[in-house]
Amino acid sequence: MILISPQTAENLYWMGRYIQRSETMTRLVIHTFDKILDIDPEEGVKLYDKMGIELTYSNPQEFLQKSIFDLEYASLICAIDNARENAILTRSHLPNRMFSRINALYLKYQNAKLNPLVSIFWLESTLQELDAIWGNLELSLVEAKEIPFIEFGRIAERMDLNIRIYNSMEAALYDLEKLNLLGHKLTPHYKKLSLTSTSVEKMLTKINGLYYGTIVTAS
Amino acid sequence: MVESQSPLYDGFKEILKNIDPQRVKDVLSYMRTEAINFNLFKNGTFIERKFPFDVIPRIVSADEFAYLDKGIQQRIYALNLFLEDIYSSQKILKDGIIPSEFVFSSKAFLPAFMNTPVSKNIRVHISGIDLVKNSVGDSWVVLEDNLRVPSGVSYPLSLRMLTRKVFPEFFEKLPIASVLDYPELLLKTMNHVNTGGINVVLTPGRYNSAFYEHSYLAKQSGAILATGEDLVVEKDHLYLKTYNGKRAKVGAVYRRLDDDALDPIEFHPDSLIGVPNISQVYRAGNVGLMNSIGNGIADDKGIYYFVPDMIRYYMNEEPILQNAPTYLAFFEKDRQHILQNMRTLVIKDVAEAGGYGVVFGCNLTKSERQNLKDAIIAEPRRFIAQEVIEFYDIECLAENGDFFPRKADLRMYSLFGEDITVWPGGLTRFTMDPDSYIVNSSQGGGFKDTWVLKDKR
Numbered sequence: 001m002i003l004i005s006p007q008t009a010e011n012l013y014w015m016g017r018y019i020q021r022s023e024t025m026t027r028l029v030i031h032t033f034d035k036i037l038d039i040d041p042e043e044g045v046k047l048y049d050k051m052g053i054e055l056t057y058s059n060p061q062e063f064l065q066k067s068i069f070d071l072e073y074a075s076l077i078c079a080i081d082n083a084r085e086n087a088i089l090t091r092s093h094l095p096n097r098m099f100s101r102i103n104a105l106y107l108k109y110q111n112a113k114l115n116p117l118v119s120i121f122w123l124e125s126t127l128q129e130l131d132a133i134w135g136n137l138e139l140s141l142v143e144a145k146e147i148p149f150i151e152f153g154r155i156a157e158r159m160d161l162n163i164r165i166y167n168s169m170e171a172a173l174y175d176l177e178k179l180n181l182l183g184h185k186l187t188p189h190y191k192k193l194s195l196t197s198t199s200v201e202k203m204l205t206k207i208n209g210l211y212y213g214t215i216v217t218a219s
Numbered sequence: 220m221v222e223s224q225s226p227l228y229d230g231f232k233e234i235l236k237n238i239d240p241q242r243v244k245d246v247l248s249y250m251r252t253e254a255i256n257f258n259l260f261k262n263g264t265f266i267e268r269k270f271p272f273d274v275i276p277r278i279v280s281a282d283e284f285a286y287l288d289k290g291i292q293q294r295i296y297a298l299n300l301f302l303e304d305i306y307s308s309q310k311i312l313k314d315g316i317i318p319s320e321f322v323f324s325s326k327a328f329l330p331a332f333m334n335t336p337v338s339k340n341i342r343v344h345i346s347g348i349d350l351v352k353n354s355v356g357d358s359w360v361v362l363e364d365n366l367r368v369p370s371g372v373s374y375p376l377s378l379r380m381l382t383r384k385v386f387p388e389f390f391e392k393l394p395i396a397s398v399l400d401y402p403e404l405l406l407k408t409m410n411h412v413n414t415g416g417i418n419v420v421l422t423p424g425r426y427n428s429a430f431y432e433h434s435y436l437a438k439q440s441g442a443i444l445a446t447g448e449d450l451v452v453e454k455d456h457l458y459l460k461t462y463n464g465k466r467a468k469v470g471a472v473y474r475r476l477d478d479d480a481l482d483p484i485e486f487h488p489d490s491l492i493g494v495p496n497i498s499q500v501y502r503a504g505n506v507g508l509m510n511s512i513g514n515g516i517a518d519d520k521g522i523y524y525f526v527p528d529m530i531r532y533y534m535n536e537e538p539i540l541q542n543a544p545t546y547l548a549f550f551e552k553d554r555q556h557i558l559q560n561m562r563t564l565v566i567k568d569v570a571e572a573g574g575y576g577v578v579f580g581c582n583l584t585k586s587e588r589q590n591l592k593d594a595i596i597a598e599p600r601r602f603i604a605q606e607v608i609e610f611y612d613i614e615c616l617a618e619n620g621d622f623f624p625r626k627a628d629l630r631m632y633s634l635f636g637e638d639i640t641v642w643p644g645g646l647t648r649f650t651m652d653p654d655s656y657i658v659n660s661s662q663g664g665g666f667k668d669t670w671v672l673k674d675k676r
Contacts, residue, residue, distance in 0.1 A: 001465055003417065005449035009462035088254065089425055092438040104252045149462075187463050216462065 002145050002186075004093070006216060009149050011089045013211055016153025018083035019102070023130045024161045025076050029067045030123050036060045048074070050165055061117075068123070069113055076126075077109045093146045098136035105129050148182050152211065155179045159207050163200055172203070183214060190214050220354035221624045222611035227278050227672075230393050235275075238386065240620055243274055246385050255377050257660050258428045265426050270374055271665035273615040274382065275622075277629060277647040281674035284396075287359060287631060288641040290540035291348050293530060295633050298364060298517045300533040302342040305516060306333055316532050317525045321549060324600050325522070326570070327515030329478065331485070335502050335512075338412040342511035345369065345408065345473070347630045347646075350540075351610035360543050360608055362628065364526065366518040367510060368475050371646040371660065372632050373432040375668040376401055379644070382668065394673040398644035402439035404634050409442065409471040411636035412507030416470030418442040419450070419459060423476045423492045428661065433475050442473065452496040455503040471507040472497075478512055520569040520603050521547060544606040548599040557604040558592055564604040565656075566591060574659030579607065607656075613649065613667065625649040628658045629669060645669035 004012070028047060035043040037060055044063040048055040053074050057063040068076045084106035091099050105126070112118055137150060155175050162171040176195060183190035191214050195203050250269060257270035279287070304311050305322060312319040322328050347369025349362045379398055383390055409418040420442045422433035437444035443459060450469065451458050458466035474481060480490040485498040500506045516522060524545045527538040546553035546564070557564060561580040568576030583591065595602045612624035627649040632642045647667040648658035658664040 001467055002461060002463070003443050003459060003467055004462050005443075005445060005460055006462045007446065007449060008444075088430075088434075092434045092444040099254075100252050103254045107251060 004145065004149070008090055008093060010211075010216070011086045012093065012146055012149035013153035013156075013215075015083055015086035015090060016150035017157040018079050018086060018153075019130065019133060019150075020154040020157040021161070022076060022079040022083060022105075023127065024158065024165075025067070025079060026123055026126050026130070028165065029064065029076065030120055030127075032067075033060055033064060033120060036063055047165070064118060064120075064123075068109075068118060077113060080106055080109050090146070095136050095140035098133060098140065101129060101133045101136060105133070148185050152179065152182045152186065152215070155182070156207055156210060160204060163203055163207070167200065169195070179210070183210075186215050220609070220611055221614060222352060222354075222627075223275065223278075223614040223622075223624075227280055231276070231278060231389065231670075234386075234388050234392060238388075242385050243616065246274055246381055249381050249385070250378070253377065253381075254431065255374065256431045257374070258426070258430065259661070260426075260428070270660065271651070271663075272374070272378060273649065273665055273667050274386075275614055275616050276668040276670045277613055277627060277645075279629075279645075279669060279671045281672050283359075284643060284671045285674075286539070287350070288643075290359075290538075291631055291633050291641045292639045293534065293536065293539050294348065294361070294364065294526060295343055295346055295635060295639050297526065297530040297533050298346075298366060299341065299343045299635065301529045302511070302514060302517050303340055304533075306335065306513060311529070311532055314532070316528050317522070318549070321521060321600065322516060325516055325519050327478075327513070327519050329513040329516075332498075332502075332513045336504060337501075337511050338414060338504065338507040341412060341635050342366075342514055343517070344412065344509035344511075344635050345405075346510075346633050346635075347371065348633070349628055349630050351608055351628045354609050354611045359540060360610075361523075361526075361540050362543055362608075363520070364518045364523060365630070366514045367477060369630070369632070370429040370432055370475070371630055371648075371666070372401060372642070373429075373435040374666050375644055375646050377435065378666075378668045393670070396643040396671040396673050398642060401632075401642055401644075402436065402441075404636075404640055404642070405436060405473070406440040406442070408634045408636040409440070409473060409507070409509065412509065413470035414505055414507055416457075416468035416506075417459060418471045419445045419469050419473070421445055421447070421450070421472050421474040421476060421494070423447075423480065427475070429475065436473070447490075447492045447494045450494045450497070452494065452500055455500055455505055457494070457497060457500045457506045469506060471509065473509045478515060481512065520567050521549065521600065524603065543608055546604045548595045548602040548604065553604075554595065554599055557595060557602070561588055561592065561604075563607065565607050566595075566602055566604045569601055569603060573661040574657045574664075575661075577657060579656070580604075581607075610656075613647065615649065615665075615667075623653075625651070625653065625665075626656055626658065627667065643671040 032043050032047050044057060045055055055066060057066055084102050087099055087102045155178055159172045159175045162168045180192050193210055197203055256267055259266045259268055311317055343366050347365040350359050351362055353360050376398060420433055420437040422444060424446050434444055445459060449460055451460055457469040459469055476492060479487045481493045482498045483490040483493050484495050501508050501512060524547050527542060530536055530538045546557050548554045548557055564580045566578045566580060610626060613627040614622040614624050617623055627647050630646040634640050647669045648664045650658050651663050651665060
């Protein structure tokens with residue numbers, strides 16, 4: 001029997017989602033910053049518009065500042081805060097180094113908030129830290145029973161963003177297979193997810209409801 | 220008087236003076252990265268804060284530890300017998316050693332748990348005994364027995380893990396007793412009273428000041444960290460709910476919440492952090508609960524006065540450790556002494572904890588003193604008074620490398636399983652304010668590690 005309570009399972013799932021969100025958003029912000037400089041100053045507006053968020057800025061640096069620190073609920077620092085909060089709650093289930101790295105990233109952003117002049121180099125170092133966090137998870141075998149929950153969140157988040165931002169069904173279908181395998185691992189009665197709809201909205205609803213509709217309602 | 224200026228600290232200081240101050244900063248930074256926090260609630264706001272600490276340890280010699288070890292074992296043994304007695308035949312009251320009304324008037328005495336047998340007759344599984352070292356006479360004095368949910372052990376333990384990494388030379392050159400087996404001792408203690416099932420650390424949750432500790436102890440001991448909503452009672456048995464609907468039977472609970480909050484059916488109905496009906500499981504003998512329900516009567520600040528008498532009564536021995544000279548306002552003669560000598564005494568409200576309700580008579584204005592006198596006359600059971608003890612300072616290390624002294628106490632932990640084990644370490648708490656005697660963490664005090672030296676003989 002896997003000794004993980006519903007609350008802890010949910011926190012692990014959301015931690016996976018927020019770490020993945022931090023990673024995807026960091027990559028997107030770096031990429032969009034380049035596009036603002038080279039192609040179209042409105043690229044940042046278009047990016048956030050896909051997520052239903054209104055963003056205005058007067059120069060590329062302000063775009064960075066707002067994406068990283070200022071956007072309520074959608075900033076990078078907000079995703080990192082949430083990842084860390086879930087890590088605090090599930091700390092007794094996490095590899096020590098993984099927790100320390102998440103907390104160190106949180107502290108780095110809290111310090112940067114006080115003097116928020118950040119560069120793309122600085123953001124790239126965030127990616128390295130996120131790589132290390134995932135690496136800690138993959139290298140830890142002792143805490144293996146927790147991994148599927150975190151992975152489930154990670155993949156659900158990646159699918160969500162791939163569909164939402166890139167409208168990439170191919171990437172989503174590639175992840176779908178992994179997600180279904182994890183679902184079976186967590187719950188024998190897991191109902192396999194299929195993505196047949198052509199409506200983006202319907203697909204997103206399915207992906208985001210999957211954890212609560214299958215893993216948890218089975219209890 | 221500064222204890223750390225004694226020869227006992229010479230070896231430590233000799234090594235310290237050759238250490239690059241940058242390494243001290245490494246310790247600070249690591250503690251931050253690890254989020255070793257002791258959180259506070261101030262004016263209704265949750266403040267996540269690191270527990271201030273200092274790298275200079277308290278050092279306890281092998282002989283001193285041997286003495287404290289014997290004294291604490293004796294004290295815990297007697298307190299456990301007292302609890303067994305008070306919740307059954309109450310011989311100590313019948314024999315007039317402690318006035319019955321003194322026990323019965325305490326809110327911490329829970330008659331609803333009379334004659335409830337506990338696993339292996341152990342009630343005081345984990346205790347924290349607060350001591351100070353009196354600079355007058357150079358002797359240890361017990362200030363308090365904490366037998367409900369004493370916190371703090373994880374902090375010196377975490378600091379020890381870290382100092383071993385950053386300053387290995389201390390551990391190579393000085394004969395420092397290892398403390399790293401605490402989680403193992405905790406596990407053994409849980410296993411000893413386990414009635415069949417998994418071990419659980421029950422936490423009030425994320426917003427409790429010691430949540431770091433709960434999480435740390437669960438992880439290190441292999442127990443499951445659970446909140447009240449993770450547990451459920453079915454047919455007088457306790458279960459952990461799992462995400463997929465299955466239930467895992469719980470055999471032992473190291474609970475980190477007070478009796479009041481433990482069970483909304485039995486105690487405070489507004490408690491959202493407890494487990495409904497867990498008291499029934501306990502009554503039925505189907506779970507080992509650490510510490511037992513109702514222990515508050517034994518660490519009531521008034522009952523503390525009678526601990527030396529308990530040792531004589533139950534064990535027919537003289538107490539090894541001394542109490543601070545204490546007066547009970549409950550007794551007419553003592554009350555008069557308190558009222559007449561208030562300026563020289565420290566007065567404690569027995570209902571308070573964490574350094575709250577402690578008043579130094581010399582710091583009161585005339586009207587405050589009068590108000591307190593009126594309160595003592597109106598509710599004598601509520602107050603005790605103690606002689607002010609000039610306990611030692613221990614030096615702390617300033618950023619510029621200077622030393623500065625602060626008053627410091629010592630909380631020593633013991634675990635009662637097959638035997639009573641006094642942990643060869645402890646939480647040394649120090650005051651932030653140079654003029655203060657209040658070391659409690661909830662009052663902003665800091666902490667140090669405690670190094671017990673091994674006997675070289």
